Amino acid sequence: MKKKILKRITQAIPMLFFISFISFMLMNLAPGDPAQGFITARMSKEQADLIRASLGLDQPVMIRYFSWLKTTLNGDLGYSLITKQPVIREIGSRILPTLGLMGASLVLSVTISIPLGLYTALHKNKLLDNIVNFLSYIAISIPSFWFSMILITIFSLKLRWLPSVGMRTIGIESAWDIIKHGILPTVVLSFSSTAVLTKYVKSSTIGQLKEDYITTAMAKGLPRNKVLFKHVMKNSLLPIVTILGMSLPSLVSGAFITETVFGWPGMGRLGVNSIQALDYPMIMAMTMLTSIMVLIGNLLADICYLIIDPRMRRGE
Known part of the structure; x- marks a missing residue:
């Protein structure tokens, strides 16, 4: 098991170098000049060139990339x-709010999708299954920024149950205040992934219910709920682990939109501001950090595979 984990880590290192190179090239191909934020109309050409030189923009892009790579390492x-x-x-001041928001949305998605997927698979084509299917298609299709505005209008402006912006109320230092501020962005961020996870759990469960070991267990007189949660759910975890690993990129990209709409002081909002201002050092740092987060998520998914499925530990 340790050898397999070490192999995954070794494979991730060249991937990070490749991501950094592509990201740096694309960033420099984008329109705009980061030096314009420092250059005024009264400056001479020599002064403008001096500013560009101080930012390293007077050098070829490949030299700038290797210079950035050296300092980063x-x-x-x-x-x-x-x-x-x-x-x-x-980034250090923004990463904890983002990780908290992503973690809460992931926990919410798993908590809802697993029992809901199991139940709808057991009652296929019934009323609840049809309702869940309808809501799943809406959740997958609806734009997150539009859904955010709907929730703000209903729960913040109309009902006044929850705050609409920020992470804290001025003058209030309590965990409950942070939780209230995080409810709406967590729901928005988890909405789509919950729908996807539910459909995968349902599909996997339906396949498991057709297996011979389920027929044998039912023939022995085991309660249906016991068969469902003790046997079927365990064998349905592998595709769920795969989807959880694949959902990390969507969580990271979704955090950019969600945090901007709700004014959540995390990396997403910082990333949007950095892109608008062409803040190259911040953009590259956030790109690499999010890439590392995604690779770590995939590594954790692989480790879960090894823990759940003994055949993978044996290399079968």
């Missing part, structure tokens, strides 16, 4: 062009 992510603060400090 030494642990220096540079300084933000917007705040003039170290990039690592800016």
